[in-house]
Amino acid sequence: MIKVGKLFRFWSWIKLIRENAVILFYAWRHPQTPQYVKGILTALVIYLVSPIDLLPDYLPLMGIADDATLFTGAMLYLTNLLPATVLTESRQQSEKWQRRMPYIMLAVIAAGIAWIAIIILVIGKLLQ
Numbered sequence: 001m002i003k004v005g006k007l008f009r010f011w012s013w014i015k016l017i018r019e020n021a022v023i024l025f026y027a028w029r030h031p032q033t034p035q036y037v038k039g040i041l042t043a044l045v046i047y048l049v050s051p052i053d054l055l056p057d058y059l060p061l062m063g064i065a066d067d068a069t070l071f072t073g074a075m076l077y078l079t080n081l082l083p084a085t086v087l088t089e090s091r092q093q094s095e096k097w098q099r100r101m102p103y104i105m106l107a108v109i110a111a112g113i114a115w116i117a118i119i120i121l122v123i124g125k126l127l128q
Helices: 004-029 035-049 062-081 084-127
Strands: none
Touching (some): 004 035, 004 084, 035 062
16 A cells, blocks of 8 residues: 555655746746757657657556656756756746646636537437
C-alpha cells in the first residue's frame, strides 16, 4: 500500500515539473534568455516529439521512462541556467497563467461536453 506521505511527495514533484515547464516556456520567449538555453530547449522539445528515440516509445515503460527522465532532468538544469531577471519575470508570468487555469479548464470542459453532445445528436440522427 502506498503511504500518504509518498503520494503527497509525488504530487508535489509533478507540480514542480509543471511549474518549471511553464516557466521555461515563458523564458524561451523572453528576449534576454541566452541563445544556448533557447537552443537546448528547442532540441529537447524536438527530441520529445520526434519519432526517433534512444529507446522507442512502444517499449513497455522503458520508452516513456527515458523521455520522462530526460525531460525532468533537463528542465531542472535549464531552470538553474536562466539569468535571475529572466527567471523572476518568467515566474511572474507563470503565476498569472496559473491563476487563469481554473477558467481555462472550465472552458475546456464545457467545449468537451458540447462536442460529446453534438456527437451523440449526430449519431442519433444517423441511426434513425
